[in-house]
Amino acid sequence: MTAPLLRLRDVAVEYGRGAARVRAVDGVDLDVRPGEILGLVGESGCGKSTLGRAATGLEPLARGTVEFLGRPVEPAGRRRRGADLRRLQMVFQDPYASLNPRRKVGELIADGVVLGGGRRADGLRRARELLERVGLPGDAVGSYPHEFSGGQRQRIAIARTLAADPACIVADEPISALDASAQAQVANLLSELVAEASLGMVFVSHDLSVVRQVAHRVAVMYLGRIVEIGDTATVWSDPRHPYTEALVAAIPRADGAGTLPVDLPGDVPDPAAPPSGCHFHPRCPLVQDRCRVQDPRLEPVAGRSAACLVRAPGSGNRAGAVPLTGPGRP
């Protein structure tokens, strides 16, 4: 296996102070390898975007480490970002907010070159190439962002990050704000770019069907923790964590027979006061007494890892084998 581009160990992010403190991300380990898209899925508020921002150094860590190409990712502060960190880039959700409305597209993209010490003329030349690479006319360099649609803007934003010659891109809900047709185009573009340049990519999304299409591996988050992680096909065809199972069951199917996650009662608990034991236990159909007190770790099970005392009872969980019961999907 190749060395990971991006390596997160025991990452925790907290907001607020004192009694109002919220642990948005709690002890996450992740590796992103070249040529790999890692899908990060979960409900709103589960901490997936926060984790993405922490991975690029935009959120200060309460605990743990983030390394990019073997070097620690320093939190974005007042100082200029180091040259080596320029190869770790981010694509944001809202392409209306991530492009400065007062600057021309060419200048925006040329920034990627200019801020790396390149000349402006080279930057503009590169901007034309990159615009064509992302499927826009090179003449777009002379236009302002407001002249483009959401999907086009997102491609401009992607071209801007590409100008910095990234090795790894964290894409935070990159297609959630786009039209259905633009979603497919941008998702395909990201897939192609990863394959072409052997990039690593973290693809944060709440849209499971998209993640299933583009991601090689998928990590499912619940309340700041990863509850299941593995190859997309494996996790999808045979989810082991009951939460993953409910998410997969909730994906609408082409025949309109999509089901709601009926076996998930209630809402996401308040992250400021997470439930004891397994965070998922108040909503879990498989809940047992020990789930309320014991904290499950990610344990390997059936070709992936899951954090469930019932379904993935590894050595660390000290729980003995439990037969797979409950409403598992065939």
Place this chain on the structure above:
Amino acid sequence: MTVAESPLDPPAGVPAGERPDPGAAAGGPGRTGRAGRGSRRSPWRQPLAVTGFVVLALWTLVAVFAPALAPYDPDAQAFDTLQAPSGAHLFGTDEVGRDVLSRVLFGARISLPYAVILVVAAMLIGAVLGGLAGYFGGWVDAVVMRLADLVFAFPGIILALAIAAALGPQLRNAVIAVVVVSWPSYARLVRSLVLSARGAQYVVSSRLLGASGLRTLVVDIRPNSAGPVFVMAALDVGNAVLLLSGLSFLGLGAQPPTAEWGAMVAAGAQNFDRWWVGLFPGLAILTVVLAFNFVGDTLRDVLDPRTAREVRA
């Protein structure tokens, strides 16, 4: 009395804002102008806005062409003192025998440019300090904003009085005094704009590409924050005219024999029974201040309705 009919008398005719100006009402500039796009909100259809623009345009012309327009030398003490308005002296003469009309016209050459210069200076100083305070925070922020609080703690005119008095009664010192009391408003506004823009995604994305804080401040934040600052400046020019005239009125600004409206009003206050000495320069101040306020309000509505609240607050 012939006063109202005088073509050189923009102040007397306009203040109420009711007279629809024939040129502007024709709507000529509005159709093609940039501001004309939002049909219903177009400033060219709002009587106050049109009045403000027209009055300012007239005063600007007066300031530029004062030597040609003024019937007499503004400083020549060549006539009988304290004559009531007449055909020879439309605004009468003052206590040392100078033509009031000529002095009012020449006064535009003092009040308008100095007010604009001092507002621009206050805006630049305030914007730079406020921008640095907002972006860098920490001790920079603490120092700048405590300085601003210090200024805010005094009523503007009182502090300006003290500074002007300390520096010596002179027009230049009065301008400096008004700049000193004016910049904190800009610093505060720009700081808040920068604070909110600092977290904007396009700024974050520039930082990720390796832009320094100063570069994002100049390249990304400045152009997106300029609108409200200009609105505030436009609204502030009227204020600056008032403050400057006020200092001159109190004898701390323009010194005799300079034809300055505030100083002329002061002379009028000495000769209260000769109403024309103080009334006409007073009307000049009134119309200029009102016009700048109308234009400022209009700019605010056109540029950004959202920031209107911030500027007012």
